[in-house]
Amino acid sequence: MSDRALNQARGRLIVAWATVAIFLGVLALLATRVAGGQDPALRARAAAAPLPPRRVLVRRILEKRVIVHLPPSAPAQPTQASQQVSAPGGYPSSLPVTRTS
């Protein structure tokens, strides 16, 4: 092997060793940071903008009921079967009643 060929082989070997050394150096640096809780991927996610809170629509259904409790009392007297009234005023003598018939 000539001197020139030896020099070329030595140069390639140096480049290869240098590449491996740089790779191992960077790998060691990253491993150290990950071990220290400084995972860049996790940090990027944590640094992202927080999600907006979910909106929950609450509908309240109101049902109005009026319950009237009546005190017990005697039944009303039935209407007189036949009667006629002519009143001078503008209103009847007794109010009309809606009832079961």
Next chain:
Amino acid sequence: MSPLHDITFHSMGSDIRLIIENPLLPGLDSPEVAAQQERSYIEDFAARLSRFRPDSELCALNADPAHEAPASLLLRTAVAAGVWAAERSYGLVDPTLLGEIEAVGYESSQDGHEPASLHEALTSAPPASPARPRTSARWREIEIDHERATVRRPPGLRIDTGGTGKGLAADAVAHRLRGYTRFVVDCGGDIAVGGIGHALDPIAVEVEHPLTGECVHVLRLAAGGVATSGLNVRIWRARDGSFAHHLLDPSSGEPVWSGLIGATALAPSALEAETLSKMALLTGPAGARRALARHGGVVVHNDGDVELIGPVGPGGARAQHLLGSAA
């Protein structure tokens, strides 16, 4: 204030009351004469449409074996009102339940009969259940032909116009009285109100409690109708000792026990009010709230509690509540 004429008489198995004020236009009869004319009209109406009078037009129609039978304008209108009510109530107020109502014991008029105790009936009533329309809906097979002056229906299908008769009569008389300042037509609690006077000064109508007879509410009407259906009047003991009444569940043909004992409805007409009040009573508390939501009404539960629904309820402008206030 102008003078009014107030007349009460008995017809259609109920007390009928007419309140008529002065005519708006010259040439119309006095309120007194008009009241007598309308009394005659109602008595004729009742005689021609009663299912308890063998000589009535309704009985003649039901006895006619032909598919198409002649019918007067009044009879055609009454049949049309029954079909309209069935349509309006989704088949709940069914005019073809004559056989069923006779089968439960309502074969003859109960006018003057003492009703059975509603209190006792409720203690032995089955669990509350809303009525449902009959799937066959035979009322859809009824056809009214005004050109030929006939009614067509399958032979043997009998028609009962009683479920809508009082409301229709009240509307008919109200229509005849439209030239008067104001009037009230009360056909046994199914009431039509009209006239310019009432539009300006609504009349108060009391709602009677079916158990106590007390006034539980006052409705104010400018026009239109109000009607009440309940279990407290047409109620009797069947031959087996059980209680029965005249408001039937179309799906079973049996008296309904829906959880309500009374329902009062407001509507633009007395016929619609009568239909809605029956619909409310038949469908029970939940159904009544739907049926009465638009025009308003009052229902009475089995335990006697009174519930106001729709425009007559809280915030409604059409009613004045009496209890607890100076009436």
